[in-house]
Amino acid sequence: MIAFYLPQFHPIPENDEWWGKRFTEWTNVGKAQPMFAGHYQPHVRADLGFYDLRLPETRTAQAKMAHAHGIEAFCYWHYWFAGRRILDRPFTEVLKSGEPKSSFCLGWGIRRGLESEAVTMPSSSATGTGCPSSNSPPRASSGCPWPRT
Numbered sequence: 001m002i003a004f005y006l007p008q009f010h011p012i013p014e015n016d017e018w019w020g021k022r023f024t025e026w027t028n029v030g031k032a033q034p035m036f037a038g039h040y041q042p043h044v045r046a047d048l049g050f051y052d053l054r055l056p057e058t059r060t061a062q063a064k065m066a067h068a069h070g071i072e073a074f075c076y077w078h079y080w081f082a083g084r085r086i087l088d089r090p091f092t093e094v095l096k097s098g099e100p101k102s103s104f105c106l107g108w109g110i111r112r113g114l115e116s117e118a119v120t121m122p123s124s125s126a127t128g129t130g131c132p133s134s135n136s137p138p139r140a141s142s143g144c145p146w147p148r149t
Helices: 013-019 027-030 056-068 091-097
Strands: 002-005 072-083 084-086 105-113 115-123
Touching: 002 105, 056 091, 072 091, 091 105
Parallel strands: 002 072, 072 105
Antiparallel strands: 072 084, 105 115
């Protein structure tokens, strides 16, 4: 089983500019309201709380929990805006450090007006290839090493 790994849970300058200082998806979680009887909101995970994906110990704890529950790999989601990656710090740090040791693939959406396409690329370890260059949109056939500048 592969779990999506969404990187919005750490602050970045673009979100500060677009949504306000220190915005992360935790901002939205905290604002959640019940939509029907019995709908418990906001629902915050007790195990890791309001974690920060910039911290290696957070990523390690997530991987341990995932593996304990049958998750075999993560699909790290990437965002591509105006010809560059954003929110890529968690995956870049995993790749550089090799920790946590876990199989992974990459997924991303490319926005072209109202259209969007999603692409995933598998890798068996933190030494995988097939990542986008910093100058062009990701392509499944690129085969280049990560990160490429």
